[in-house]
Amino acid sequence: MALKLRLARAGTKKRPFYHIVVADARSPRDGRFIEKLGTFNPLLAKDNEGRVVLDTERAKHWVSVGAQPTDRVLRFLDVAGIVTREARNNPESGKPGEKAVARAEEKAAKAAAIEEAKNAPKEAPAAEEAAAE
Incomplete structure (x- = not known):
């Protein structure tokens, strides 16, 4: 059985709260789990101690048994x-x-063409002035 250390969502709509759990990899995100290891409240400030609460001893046990943490839980375990x-x-x-x-090449080509047209010598108006005299 492949084990995962992952987050199970709780809380209401637009007020997330997560439980850090050990679950079978085949079970749904919020479904059956083996053991609850802690909580994660993303609404709290990052320096707040209650943001991540984790039972480190049990987490060490499950990692030693071979449970694979997800990316987010791996961050928590790294901090711990x-x-x-x-x-x-x-x-x-x-x-x-x-x-x-x-698109960037096309835009650069258009800008170069406009710049070239601005800097081109104005011979036609000079010829008209000479003809007018």
Whole structure:
């Protein structure tokens, strides 16, 4: 049985409150769980002690047994000093897509054409002035 340390949502609409639970990976998010390890209240300030309440001894036990924490719970365990979380780095995620690159190139080409038209020598008006004299 694959075990997960994850959040189970409680609270009302637009007032989230989560229980940190150990559950079978196949069970639904708010469904059956094996043990409740703590709570997470995202509405509290980040420096508030009541934001994350965690039974560290039980969490250590479940991690040692092989339960896999989700990303958010892994952050909590890292702050508690139970598990180390490696920082994620995806430099590809910040790059624009193909269409955005094409649009940027098109915009740059239009801007260059306008700039070139502004800086072009004005020979036609000079010729008209000479003809008028």
